[in-house]
Each structure stands twice: as C-alpha cells, then as structure tokens.
Amino acid sequence: MNTDTKIIGTPVPKHDAGIRVTGKAVYGHDIVLPGMLHGAILRTKYPSATFTIDVSEAKKLPGVACVITADDIDTNNISFKRDHPVIKAGEVNCIRDEIAAVAAETKEIALTALSLIKVKYKKRKGVFDPFEALKPSAPKINKFSIGNFKNKNIAGEFHYEHGNLEKQKKRSKIILTRRFSLPRMTHACMATSNITAAYSQSDGKLLLYSSTQVPFLYQRDMAHALKMNPSDIRIIQPVIGGGFGSKLDMYPFEPICALLSIKTGKPVQILYSREEEFIASPTRQPMIIDLTAGIDSKGNFTFREVNVIKDNGAYTSWGATTPFVIMQAFSSLYKIPACYFHATAVYTNNVFAGSFRGYGNPQATFALERMIDMLADEIGMGKDEIRLINANEQGEITGQGLHYQTCGHRQCLESVIKSSKTKIRTTSNERYKKGIGFASMLHVGGGAKIYRSDGCGSIVKIDPYGFCTIITGANEIGQGSETVLAMIAAEELGIALNKIKVINSDTDIKPWDVGVHASRTSFVAGNSLLGAIKKLKNKLNAKARQLMNEPSADFIYESGYLFSNQTRSKIAIDKVVREMQFTEPNELAIAFYFYEPLSEFQDKEFKGNVSGTYAFASQSIEVEVDTYTGNVRVLNVHVAQDVGKVLNPLLLEGQIHGGVLQGLGYAICEELLMNSGMILNSNFHNYKIPTASDIPEIHFTPIETNDRHGPYGAKGVGEAPLIPTAAAITNAVCNALGIELLELPITPERVLRAINGKQTSRTKKNLTVRNGK
Amino acid sequence: MKNSDTGSFIVNFNLNGKDVKAEISASTLLLDLIRNTFNMKGTKPGCNEGECGACTVLINDVPVNSCLYLAANINGKTVTTIEGLSCNDGSLSAVQDSLVKNGAVQCGFCTSGMALCIKALMFEYENLVNSKLTGKKPKLTENDVKKWLEGNLCRCTGYVNIIKSALELINNVERKSG
Numbered sequence A: 001m002n003t004d005t006k007i008i009g010t011p012v013p014k015h016d017a018g019i020r021v022t023g024k025a026v027y028g029h030d031i032v033l034p035g036m037l038h039g040a041i042l043r044t045k046y047p048s049a050t051f052t053i054d055v056s057e058a059k060k061l062p063g064v065a066c067v068i069t070a071d072d073i074d075t076n077n078i079s080f081k082r083d084h085p086v087i088k089a090g091e092v093n094c095i096r097d098e099i100a101a102v103a104a105e106t107k108e109i110a111l112t113a114l115s116l117i118k119v120k121y122k123k124r125k126g127v128f129d130p131f132e133a134l135k136p137s138a139p140k141i142n143k144f145s146i147g148n149f150k151n152k153n154i155a156g157e158f159h160y161e162h163g164n165l166e167k168q169k170k171r172s173k174i175i176l177t178r179r180f181s182l183p184r185m186t187h188a189c190m191a192t193s194n195i196t197a198a199y200s201q202s203d204g205k206l207l208l209y210s211s212t213q214v215p216f217l218y219q220r221d222m223a224h225a226l227k228m229n230p231s232d233i234r235i236i237q238p239v240i241g242g243g244f245g246s247k248l249d250m251y252p253f254e255p256i257c258a259l260l261s262i263k264t265g266k267p268v269q270i271l272y273s274r275e276e277e278f279i280a281s282p283t284r285q286p287m288i289i290d291l292t293a294g295i296d297s298k299g300n301f302t303f304r305e306v307n308v309i310k311d312n313g314a315y316t317s318w319g320a321t322t323p324f325v326i327m328q329a330f331s332s333l334y335k336i337p338a339c340y341f342h343a344t345a346v347y348t349n350n351v352f353a354g355s356f357r358g359y360g361n362p363q364a365t366f367a368l369e370r371m372i373d374m375l376a377d378e379i380g381m382g383k384d385e386i387r388l389i390n391a392n393e394q395g396e397i398t399g400q401g402l403h404y405q406t407c408g409h410r411q412c413l414e415s416v417i418k419s420s421k422t423k424i425r426t427t428s429n430e431r432y433k434k435g436i437g438f439a440s441m442l443h444v445g446g447g448a449k450i451y452r453s454d455g456c457g458s459i460v461k462i463d464p465y466g467f468c469t470i471i472t473g474a475n476e477i478g479q480g481s482e483t484v485l486a487m488i489a490a491e492e493l494g495i496a497l498n499k500i501k502v503i504n505s506d507t508d509i510k511p512w513d514v515g516v517h518a519s520r521t522s523f524v525a526g527n528s529l530l531g532a533i534k535k536l537k538n539k540l541n542a543k544a545r546q547l548m549n550e551p552s553a554d555f556i557y558e559s560g561y562l563f564s565n566q567t568r569s570k571i572a573i574d575k576v577v578r579e580m581q582f583t584e585p586n587e588l589a590i591a592f593y594f595y596e597p598l599s600e601f602q603d604k605e606f607k608g609n610v611s612g613t614y615a616f617a618s619q620s621i622e623v624e625v626d627t628y629t630g631n632v633r634v635l636n637v638h639v640a641q642d643v644g645k646v647l648n649p650l651l652l653e654g655q656i657h658g659g660v661l662q663g664l665g666y667a668i669c670e671e672l673l674m675n676s677g678m679i680l681n682s683n684f685h686n687y688k689i690p691t692a693s694d695i696p697e698i699h700f701t702p703i704e705t706n707d708r709h710g711p712y713g714a715k716g717v718g719e720a721p722l723i724p725t726a727a728a729i730t731n732a733v734c735n736a737l738g739i740e741l742l743e744l745p746i747t748p749e750r751v752l753r754a755i756n757g758k759q760t761s762r763t764k765k766n767l768t769v770r771n772g773k
Numbered sequence B: 001m002k003n004s005d006t007g008s009f010i011v012n013f014n015l016n017g018k019d020v021k022a023e024i025s026a027s028t029l030l031l032d033l034i035r036n037t038f039n040m041k042g043t044k045p046g047c048n049e050g051e052c053g054a055c056t057v058l059i060n061d062v063p064v065n066s067c068l069y070l071a072a073n074i075n076g077k078t079v080t081t082i083e084g085l086s087c088n089d090g091s092l093s094a095v096q097d098s099l100v101k102n103g104a105v106q107c108g109f110c111t112s113g114m115a116l117c118i119k120a121l122m123f124e125y126e127n128l129v130n131s132k133l134t135g136k137k138p139k140l141t142e143n144d145v146k147k148w149l150e151g152n153l154c155r156c157t158g159y160v161n162i163i164k165s166a167l168e169l170i171n172n173v174e175r176k177s178g
C-alpha cells in the first residue's frame, strides 16, 4: 500500500460537523411528521409485584388515540435471550417495566392519560442481591429464562481455562485473593432515547426513525417482536446524540412505539424525559469479581483465577455476553501461563444492564490492574518494572489463542512510564498527597466475530461531475466514521473532500454491516471501502488506457485527474466517467465490495483468534488527594495507545479525551444508586458526570505498529481510552495514601473510610499467601 | 396584552435579528416556544430541568437555560439561538468555525449550547476590555473558561477541544482590542 499519504494522517475536521454546529442536524427529537401523535409509557411503581390494570378512563380522554396493555398486543419476547416481554402482563420484575402505553395528540394529553390509568399492585419482596438470588430458597425471577443451569436464577454462564493452575500455584512466591466490586454506570447520552414510527396501513410497511447503532440486527429484532417480515421494516437513523453502547440492544419502548403507530395508522413519536432516561435506559454491568493471582520470585505472573458474578437485572441484554471480553483481559493481558475463569450472570429484580463502551473490559481491567499493584507491593518491585517484565509481545499467541501479529504493549508502557514522573509521593503529615498509578488494557482492534458475519459492505460511485458517493453499511454515531471513510476515498481517488458524500443511514439502501461495536468501524468499514475503490479503479483505469491510447499505463489519482505513470499525461476523472457512461459499451462508474475480517469464531472453550487485530494501551495517571475531605483530583493523564496507524489525529484525540473523561467519571463519581430496586439518583444533579472543571491535563502519544491487516495499518481505537482509566486513577490514589481500594467509584466517603482502615461492606474475602521459597 | 378568555398572552421580542410576536400561555417555556412555535430545532432539549445546558440561548447577550425560562418574560428582549449565530450569508461564525476546526464537535447534541455559551463569554470579555475600568488589560485564564462552561455538559469530547476553542477565540478578541 502507498505509504506516503496526502489526506490520511492529517487533522481533517469532522465531515459532518457543519450541520451539527449550525443547529441543522436532525436528531430524533427534531423529527416532525404530518399528523404525528405523541407516545408515553406507563411504568410500574414497584420493582416486584403482580398487578391488575384498568385503562378505561384513559381511553375516554379527548385527544387520546390509543391505549395499549399486554392484552392488546400480540408480540414475541425481545432481548438477547428473548426473556423480555414488550409489555408486561400481570407481573412486573423491575422498576423499568412497561405496563401500558398511550398515543395522543399532544405529549401533555398522553401524560394526563397515563395518570388516569388505574393499577392495583400486590407487592412482592423482590430479590436485589445476586447472591440472594442464587440461594435455593429464592423465587424464580424471570419465568421466560431458558438454558440448563444449576440455579433457576442464572441467566448465563461462561467458563474458560488454560494452563496448569495447580502447577503455577506451586511455583508462585506470592498469592493474593481480593474481591472487587464495580458499580452501575449509565451512558447519560446528551440526547435522550427517542423513536418515531410511521406505519403505512395501505402496504403494511413500517418506517422507523431510530437511533440504533446496529440497524440490521435491530431490523431483525423488531420483526421478531412484531411478527413481521424484516424487509417490511425500514430503519432510518437520524443524527444520533450519543451512543457509547447504549443503542446496541432494542428496548421495549421501540416496538411499543411501532405498535402505537400500527394501531392508529399514524406516525407516533416517543421521547424519553431525562428522568426516564436515567431509570429506563441500560447501564454498565455491576460486577463482583473474585480474583486470585500469583507471582514468582522473579516477578513473573503465574496465574489468574477469576470468578465473576454479574447482576443481570430482570432481563438479559447483549451485555450478558461481556464475559467474552472480560475473559480476554484476564487470559491475555500480560503474559499469563495459567488462567481459570468463570462468570455467572444472575437475575435479580434490579434494572437490567446493557452494553457500554469497553464492554466489561473496564471492570476486568480494574480488578487485574489493582491486583498487579498489590502483587508489586508484596514482592517489593516497582509498579512500572513489574508491568514491563510481564508485557505482551509481538508474535505472541496467548493461552486463549489471540494472535498478536502486532503489539505495542511494551512501547505503550515505556512511553507512559517515561512521561510521568515517578516517586512523587509526599511526606505523611501534609493535607494534600500525590500519587501515580499505571494501568494497561487489551481490546479487540479489528472487529470481533460474535455474530454470523462481522463484515461490512460498501458501494462507491463516481458521477459524471466527478463527485463521489460512498454508500456504506457503517454507522455514524458521532465518532467520526463518515469522516474517515471520506478521507479514504479522497486519498485513493484524488477527489477533493468536499466532493465526497457518505450515505449510511437507511437500511433500504445500504449494504449489510453488523453495527457499531467492538471499535470495529474504521477497521472493517475502512477495509471494505478500500476493496470497493480498488474494483472501481480497475474499471476507470481500463477506460483511461483506452482513452489515452496507453495500453500498459498505470495511473496515479490526484487533484481530480488520472496521471499516467508512463507519460505523465493526464485525464480528468469526470471525463473518464462520462466516457464510460455515455459511450459504448455504456457502463457505470460504480463498484461494490464486501469485506469480512479474517478473524475466527471461538470454539466451545472460547479459544480462537476472535479479532482481525488487537489494540493495546497504557495510562499513567497522577492524582492529588485531599486527606481531610477524601476528594480526589486527577491532575495528569498520560495515554499511550497502539492505534496501528493514525488516520486522523484530530478525531483520534477526540476519542482519547472523551474516553478518558468517561473513565474518570467511572472512577470517581458515577454510580446509579439503587435501594431495593428503586433508583435514587435519576437526574444530573444527583448523578454527576464530569464537567469542564473536572478535566485533567491529557497527554496523548499514539503508538504506530502498522498492522498489515488494517486500513493503512490502523486498528480500532474507540473503546480503549476509557478502559484503563479507572484502574490507573485508583492505583494512583492507593499509591498516594498507602491504602487498598477495591471498589468503584472512589467517592470521598470511600477514600476517608479506607484512610481510617475500614473496609467497605461489599469487599471482604481478601487473603494473602506467601510460599516460603 | 393578556387575552382573558383563553388565558394567553402576546409577547413581542427579537429573535435572531427579526422582530417577532407569539401567542403563549403563562406556562410556556422559551425552549418550547423556539422549537415548536418558531420551528427552530437547533436549541436542544437535553434534560428540561436546567442541568445540562444543551438548551442554552442568549437573552440580551447573556446565556440562559431556555428550558427554565418562562416565555412570558421574553417581551421586549433579544434572543439569539444557534440559528442566529451563523453569519448573515449563512457561513460559519468564528465560534462555529473554531469548534469545527478544533475537533470540538462529536455527536453535536451539546454543541448549540456550547457555541452560545462561548459567544456570551466573548461578549463578556469584550465588555470588560471596553470598560477599561482597571487600566490594565483584563486576563481570562483557562480556569475562568472552565468555570464558565461548567453548566454545559458534554458526554463525547471530554471538553478539551471545546476549551481550546474558547481560549483561542478569547485570545483573538484580545488581539483585536489590541
């Protein structure tokens, strides 16, 4: 591939920023269709109850077009495990549960109608602790659950192992056991959840304006829920106001909106209020991680033994598959001779968890990177040294079968170690203490084969005016995929960026793509587009040879021209296209390509090279702790990330900054608080996300390992920056104070408790074993 | 101006440089008036409870959360929304251009509010410079900018490039006022 690029690697501003910065971008909230009704959903008052419902008064209210309950609809269950009824019948199991829905002429009428619905509840005790749910005496929480598990409240189990655990335990000089506890964090996308449905009774077609990040999976899920043909459902994505994984699943409000439209024959829109967004959109999985790990006398890691309990909530989302990623971190981040991993997702009457940027990896990385610091302390090694000794290497095939054809782990570590000053721990009787913490991460960097195809289709065409249209399966959710694709086309075809259009938001038009997840878009969609461009250039080249009478010429595409490599004579690209199109044998300047990454499915034991490439990153973070108040201030964050190749430094930086700040929120302030199944902090006042005054200095060093499978050598980047952040911040706080924190977020209260030597309640079961070698 | 039959008011105000009039009820919020009556969708509803800043507009050049502002109080005032921030010929204003060039826009849902808040900061700063009360040139630090933007939440960008934009714009004001 051509290595001296002109556009790739330059800070091109976002292709679609203009409409966003002028207020012209149309988000779901901005859609108005003729005759549109407004939908609203009635949710249960109690997290666990049986109920009867009477909607007769609501139906009578003037302006109400339709009221539905479970009795009025014929749907299949939704969710990853099809254990989630669209509207609940007679029984509710978490505080999000939908029990009725209204469509009315205005939002106000719809809300008034909800208040007229009479519900009689018979409260039940509810089970809110996964360990309680696993007791034989616990009631069965989800009656639709399937699978053959040893306990009725298990939603899913994952088991993985490699190496000889017992042998490695014997070899170990130090063995530590700790219990880590991770909170519910919510996406808090700036645009709340939204959908507009328009059903046409004349032809039975359903049009959905939906902010999904996986439109083709969504189309299939919607069809399953509504018992329709998937192809009768057309999904158009409006501009999406934040995704971060929250839009990987389809949720009940979406088929509900479709049903309201089907019943009324009119377009219906549902917009969540902010409170509803906090209550009814999914969260990052809360987890309890029991980790035992060992180290030999030279500082080599010997084994990891992991048991994860995930609070699944009442229903099962895609998030239940996060153990795929969690086990990868435990089995393959740093060299690990033996690993035993078991994860259990347990039903409770809490709100259900979904998928969130990082997909289980921030939790796993928190546990394992905290553990590394504790092992270093026990054996008396530097926190930097111990990581360097065990760092992953290029060419390594891990116990799980991940093949690191390129690997920047060591360079990442060396970079952040160098750029942060070590040994800044201050003396003991000052109020403010500083500390430094390190953490690394491993994540898929070239998609992840978890669905039947991890591929992406592209169509590229050039019109007679020399403009290029890219029709891609890939989705834009704010991350910049449109820009990167436009840059690739500009680079390869020599067409100016402002002459490139990207069409990517309509399932009736665009070719298949599995969706935005696993940091896959640049890699998979980029390779797909390159494939299509190559085919298109073959056609253009053939025509140009004929037109220029240079039968053996090759062409360089630049500034709207094809330059012959033999004579340096040139021909305009639009001229070539016109000649193709308007003279015999008339042909279009269009080509398509389907790219499927070379990754493999993992086998039953979860072994196999699941991604086209792997991304690595390290962070070193400096904090200052106020020992009087317990307040943590993050001062400096050094990020080194193996991105393969920088495609666009401006966009890349944006992903790093945004990711780090989400990781900072996860570390120090974000937790969706629950008490007996009720959410306690359903607004921005009580659920604090970081603001402009919370930002640290972020110093970013990209590490380029030029992966030969990536477009121009690039790897996925989107999720990585938040994965090690919480671990590194907590390590820094522990380093500053000489304490042991095992739980997130590290609120002032938790810091003060730890200073006073009190363990918090959820994290016991900690053990140290020293072998006398 | 109150119509006693329907309980509605007429308000007259200036919206993005044009004198306009609207019939509203006592409880109409400025955000809804702008989005629904005037059909300008650039002002974003992020929370409708005064916590996120996405709905920020300028009222007489001062940033206000339009989701908390009763439209009844707008009579006689001047409102600038994101639609009014672009130059007359439709090209990007300095604030918008700077946000784009600095990579300060990702999903964009916070962007209208951020842009107006930064615009207001420029006005503030200009006023400070012009008032010449202190004799020496007023200085805006990075921390001042961060504090100023504290009420505007962004989940995508980590704020870094937004702050960079704001600082650049302020420096330009400083240079021009020489």
Ligand code: FES
Binding pocket: B044, B045, B046, B047, B048, B049, B050, B051, B052, B053, B054, B055, B056, B065, B066, B067, B068
């Ligand atoms: S919508 Fe007004 S502050 Fe959030």
Ligand code: FES
Binding pocket: A190, A241, A242, A478, B104, B105, B106, B107, B108, B109, B110, B111, B153, B154, B155, B156, B157
């Ligand atoms: S750019 Fe998405 S919220 Fe700011």
